[in-house]
Amino acid sequence: MDELLIKYLHGETTAGETGRVEAWLLADEANRKQYEQVKTAWEISCRVLPPAIPDARQSLVRLKARIRLGEWSAPRPTIRRRLTAWRVAALIAVIACAGIGSWLAFSGHSNNTQSRPDGRGKPASHRGQPLPVMGQYKNQAGNVAYNDTLPDRSVVLLRPHASIVYDSGMQSGERTVGLRGDAFFSVAHNAGSPFVVHVDAIIVRVLGTSFDISHVDGGTAIAVKTGTVQVKKGTDSLVLNAGKSILVPYTGGIVRTVHAPVWQPDTLSTGGNEGRPIPKGRKYRDSINQVNFGRDRETMRSIIKDIMLERTWYDGREVTWFSLTDSVLVVNGRTAPQETFEGFKKRYGVRAGMGYFYGPVKVYGRGIIMSRDDVFGKPDDE
Amino acid sequence: MAFSEQAFDTLFTDWFGKLYTYAFSVLQDASAAEEAVQSVFGKIWEKRVQLDVHTTLKAYLYGSVYHECMNALRHEQRKRAHRRHALYSAQRVISDAHIKSEMGELEMRLKQAIEELPDRCRAIFQLSRFGELKYREIAEQLDLSVKTVEVQIAKALKHLRLKLADFLA
Numbered sequence: 001m002d003e004l005l006i007k008y009l010h011g012e013t014t015a016g017e018t019g020r021v022e023a024w025l026l027a028d029e030a031n032r033k034q035y036e037q038v039k040t041a042w043e044i045s046c047r048v049l050p051p052a053i054p055d056a057r058q059s060l061v062r063l064k065a066r067i068r069l070g071e072w073s074a075p076r077p078t079i080r081r082r083l084t085a086w087r088v089a090a091l092i093a094v095i096a097c098a099g100i101g102s103w104l105a106f107s108g109h110s111n112n113t114q115s116r117p118d119g120r121g122k123p124a125s126h127r128g129q130p131l132p133v134m135g136q137y138k139n140q141a142g143n144v145a146y147n148d149t150l151p152d153r154s155v156v157l158l159r160p161h162a163s164i165v166y167d168s169g170m171q172s173g174e175r176t177v178g179l180r181g182d183a184f185f186s187v188a189h190n191a192g193s194p195f196v197v198h199v200d201a202i203i204v205r206v207l208g209t210s211f212d213i214s215h216v217d218g219g220t221a222i223a224v225k226t227g228t229v230q231v232k233k234g235t236d237s238l239v240l241n242a243g244k245s246i247l248v249p250y251t252g253g254i255v256r257t258v259h260a261p262v263w264q265p266d267t268l269s270t271g272g273n274e275g276r277p278i279p280k281g282r283k284y285r286d287s288i289n290q291v292n293f294g295r296d297r298e299t300m301r302s303i304i305k306d307i308m309l310e311r312t313w314y315d316g317r318e319v320t321w322f323s324l325t326d327s328v329l330v331v332n333g334r335t336a337p338q339e340t341f342e343g344f345k346k347r348y349g350v351r352a353g354m355g356y357f358y359g360p361v362k363v364y365g366r367g368i369i370m371s372r373d374d375v376f377g378k379p380d381d382e
Numbered sequence: 383m384a385f386s387e388q389a390f391d392t393l394f395t396d397w398f399g400k401l402y403t404y405a406f407s408v409l410q411d412a413s414a415a416e417e418a419v420q421s422v423f424g425k426i427w428e429k430r431v432q433l434d435v436h437t438t439l440k441a442y443l444y445g446s447v448y449h450e451c452m453n454a455l456r457h458e459q460r461k462r463a464h465r466r467h468a469l470y471s472a473q474r475v476i477s478d479a480h481i482k483s484e485m486g487e488l489e490m491r492l493k494q495a496i497e498e499l500p501d502r503c504r505a506i507f508q509l510s511r512f513g514e515l516k517y518r519e520i521a522e523q524l525d526l527s528v529k530t531v532e533v534q535i536a537k538a539l540k541h542l543r544l545k546l547a548d549f550l551a
Contacts, residue, residue, distance in 0.1 A: 003536035234412030
């Protein structure tokens with residue numbers, strides 16, 4: 001009867017069904033009570049509302065930043081036309097111009113896809129309708145990291161295939177940047193003009209600092225090297241101080257637990273090498289004594305071997321990166337079960353405030369930090 | 383349907399709150415709810431020149447958000463097995479503490495009862511509740527029979543009636 005009562009409540013019953021329900025309601029007081037319960041349950045069911053609804057206009061700005069970064073392409077009208085002779089000629093001319101343009105762009109060693117206020121870079125063609133948010137300037141790293149100085153003198157290191165968009169008005173008002181991919185920022189201090197990075201569904205509001213954003217399995221990792229940043233996702237936000245990092249899951253709010261090591265560039269120029277690949281960083285052994293290096297390398301190799309042998313939770317794939325701290329063991333973005341972690345912590349004598357960090361480039365954290373080259377370097381490194 | 387960028391902005395700002403509320407009721411997660419709504423509008427932007435809406439705009443938008451929510455829930459289920467237990471626990475503690483402070487007993491029980499519903503049942507029920515769509519509209523958008531929609535909504539409401547019996551007496 002519940003099903004029929006609900007249909008009745010929603011005005012979805014047929015004439016026959018309506019007659020049946022009304023007769024049933026008149027037949028007994030208990031029936032009327034049951035109907036009232038269904039009706040009340042329906043009425044109160046809308047009382048679980050979100051704690052707060054984000055501002056629609058701000059969400060629209062975030063959406064447009066994502067559109068501009070290419071998450072959704074611009075519409076392409078499908079208009080079929082007959083190819084007349086002059087259209088064929090025009091098409092050939094366009095292809096020839098595009099070819100010359102591409103050659104010029106590549107031979108000019110510029111990664112800019114649109115001209116900059118200072119005149120550097122090549123003018124870009126407008127595909128689709130440009131959006132009036134997040135600025136007109138887009139920089140994109142190719143297969144190598146790309147170091148760029150923004151109009152406000154902030155420096156950004158884009159990792160391979162990352163891109164940013166920003167506007168020409170960065171020297172006044174809010175300095176807003178959209179990011180896709182991983183990047184390290186060193187922000188020029190300007191108390192009157194907050195520096196805001198939109199990445200995924202996250203907003204990072206910078207209060208004068210250097211920080212890193214990278215994508216790891218499970219979420220977006222944000223690490224602060226100097227200063228302070230505010231991280232906001234939806235209605236959730238927190239302030240992150242120097243030396244701290246967080247992982248923001250791709251779905252879900254901000255998690256206030258630090259687990260992920262975050263890549264950090266070895267060098268960051270404040271000018272003079274824009275558009276050029278970042279030179280490889282110093283090796284671990286350059287900064288510490290050789291005796292410790294040999295011992296720590298063996299420890300790192302042993303940890304990696306032990307991880308590979310952990311068949312109960314680890315899938316046996318190559319260890320791309322790991323971090324073993326006094327609170328967690330994470331391998332390629334996967335967290336080891338507590339029991340396994342405790343075993344590693346005890347075996348390798350991990351103390352509070354230190355850890356072992358391994359990755360393809362230098363990583364951020366306190367303790368023994370080694371790259372792949374450090375651990376499995378060339379024979380002459382031995 | 384084709385529209386300008388200005389019309390797109392208006393469409394977004396007009397519908398964002400309602401669709402977000404629906405998405406949140408299904409996903410119970412602020413970021414995921416905003417992501418679901420943005421995805422719908424991102425796709426609308428992508429095909430705005432040749433967007434075909436065969437039903438009412440309201441039914442189309444709610445139906446699209448429903449599909450995004452279902453995708454998010456499926457994705458979340460796949461990831462859940464790999465997600466750190468500690469992170470989940472921490473999140474849960476924060477979330478529960480927040481809920482307790484903001485909600486009364488009835489709302490708490492209601493929230494629990496709604497969360498206990500199977501994902502699809504909850505999403506269809508909330509589509510009817512927040513979207514105020516007719517069974518036929520829901521069925522068309524979700525490519526289901528009207529009977530299936532009826533059964534799912536009845537199932538949800540029956541569950542709520544039983545779980546909230548103390549408050550409904």
